Amino acid sequence: MQLYALGLNHHTAPLAIRERVAFQAESLGEALHDLTRAGEVREAAILSTCNRTELYFTAEQAQAAADWLARFHQLSLTEVSPYLYAYPERDAIRHVFRVASGLDSMVIGEPQILGQVKDAVRTAEEAGTLGMLLNKLFQNTFAVAKEVRSSTAIGANIVSMAAASVHLVERIFGHISEQHVLFIGAGEMIELCAAHFAGARPASMTVANRTEERAQELASRFGARTMRLDGIGEVLPKFDVIVSCTAAPLPIVGLGMAERAVKARRHRPMVMVDLAVPRDIEPEIGEMDDVFLYTVDDLAQVVDAGLESRQQAVVEAERIIDTRVDGFLHWLELRGVVPTIRALREQADETRQTELERALRLLRRGDDPEQVIAALAHRLTNKLTHAPSRYLHDAEGERQLEAVQLIGQLLHSARRR
Structure with a gap:
């Protein structure tokens, strides 16, 4: 059995493809069981975020996992394979080290990805698909990410997705103090966005979420209101800015809903920021004259400006990672001679x-x-x-x-x- 990393990300696949192979958090356990059921794949963990879907696993070859990924999402392999990468052993180890350290993120050095990797590992542990090899790999991964963050300036002056969202809104309205903001969802990304928008002191903020308790908890921290998720269509015209990031499998804001809102607003502009994968806001809305729709891919253009200042930190981080890759491979070699x-x-x-x-x-x-x-x-x-x-x-x-x-x-x- 060999160690592999297989998947696609914002470097290799457009959003339209990424959202089709994204995993819902509640289905990850079932997916892991299904992936390992046939025995071709032994150990496995799945990392699924707005920017990537990746499988880390042990198998004789990577093809079994590629076939499964397409089949699980009811796609043909030919639809997905042009966007897939499959890294064997050394490259797989280096890849996961880079991912957890924020070097492979849309925003270089962003810290959120490390928490997402830890969540993926926790889910695999609960599903019983994390064996000795992957467990050792991820423990090393966390140690490498900590070393990179503590000994380089990779996180200095970071431009987050949340901060980029505020920047995009300010491009349209000039300032946010007179705007009314609606957050759809109450997860970590929305929490980060709410914190950044609150700093700009908008006229009002409202949180809509399926779970009322979670919405209330988030709203109370930022002096925001709450509302029922199924009531968005009625009140959408009241909001100038909509920021959405949920785990819903289907769009929450549809074209017809947006058209009615714009008409009710007498064509005053609206800014919509869709941070979800799959998307919460129908992409056709972006073609409307009075709606400025941004996705996670659009945010990349905003954060690129901060990349140059972090290049030296990236070089230092890559050196650390290369050294740690050699160390993990040495452990693998020693593990291979233990039976002898x-x-x-x-x-x-x-x-x-x-x-x-x-x-x-x-x-x-x-x-x-x-x-x-x-x-x-x-x-x-x-x-x-x-x-x-x-x-x-x-x-x-x-x-x-x-x-x-x-x-x-x-x-x-x-x-x-």
Whole structure:
């Protein structure tokens, strides 16, 4: 079994493809069980965010996981495969280290991805699909991310998705102090957005969420109002800014709803920021003259400006990651020789036990102890050196030269001890 990372992200796939292979949080456990049920994939974890869907797993080959990903989302492999990447062992290790450290994010250095990786690991643990290898990989991943963040300036002056959302709104309205803002959802991203918008002191903020308790909890922190999610259509004309990020499988704000809102507003402009994958706001709304619709891909253009200042930190972070990749691969190599070491010890112990029992029988019979011990040492020497001596004798050409060098190294190591 080999370690793999397979998936697609904002570098390789447009939003229209990413949203079709995104996983709902409540379905991840079932998906992990389904992925590993046939036995071709052993250990597995799934990371699904607005910017990426990735499988980390052990298998003989990556194709089984690619086939499953397409099948699970009721897609043909030909629809998905142009956007997929599959990284074996070393590249997979390096990839997950980079992802958790924020080097592969749309916003370089953003800290949110590390929490999302930890959530993915927690889900895999609960589903029982996180074995020894993946567990070790992710523990190393968390350590690398911590080292990168603490020893480089990768997170300095970071421009977050939430901050970028405020910036986009200010492009349209100039300032936010007179605008009314509606947040759809109450998850972590909406919480971050609410904090940034609150800092700009809008005229009002309202939170709409399926769970009223969660909406109230978030609203109370920022002096916002709450409302029922199913009432959005009636009150949408009252809002100048709509920021949405839910886990809903279908759009919440449809084209007809937006058209009615614009008409009721007498064509005063609206800004809609859709941070969800799959999208919460129908993309056709972006074609309306009086609606400015932004998606997560649009936000990338805003945050690119901060990238140059973090380039040196990226170089430093890459050095750390390369070193840690080598360390993890060394652990994998040692793990691979453990069965051989165990078998060698068991054989040596079996030989020792056999010869010890023989010597004890001779002592009980009354034989000379010195002769018994000498014979014991002689027989142990012969038995323990028989196999390597025989191998050297039978080996020919280049194989014999390699064997001589290897055994020479072993003898040198033994003498040093």
